[in-house]
Amino acid sequence: MSSRSVVRFLFLAAFVTSLSFAAALLILPASHAQNSVDPWSSAQTVQPADLVKELANPKSSPTVVFVGFQRLYTAGHIKGAEFHGSGGSPEGLAQLKTWAGALPRSTNLVIYCGCCPLERCPNLRPAFSALREMGFTKLRALILPTSFAEDWAGKGLPYDKAQ
Secondary structure (H helix, E strand, O other), X not given: OOHHHHHHHHHHHHHHHXXXXXXXXHHOOHHHHHHOOOOOOHHHEEOHHHHHHHHOOOOOOOEEEEOOOHHHHHHOEEOOOEEOOOOOOHHHHHHHHHHHHOOOOOOEEEEEOOOOOHHXXXXXXXXXXXXXXXXXXXXXXXXXXXXXXXXXXXXXXXXXXXX
């Protein structure tokens, strides 16, 4: 094999390797790619079963806020959860910030959405970021990987419907 053939072979091998790597990145599950851009740490999350336990203790129960779409809150939400605007719109974020502006920054606050799979949720990340930027020190995100319907209501956890 001539040196020119070797160079072509090496170039082709490097090109194929680069394409394989790029293709692998494109087919990784969205949750793997999304984890790098979540604005919360694992310590700033709560799982459904753990939140149910916390809500059972009125002395330390967190304030729970639904940050998804109004129609979904009306259809069903965690017992006692409040709605103060959708985190996915500028108007909703403004409403959420206005409400949160009156709270002590040490409020034990859990936000959630559950409109769709977490990696595609348009509401939770902007709401979390906005509240964190306001200085909330006990802010957590409820992790509902698939949806509120499946990961909360579908597991028989307590919820209300708006009147």
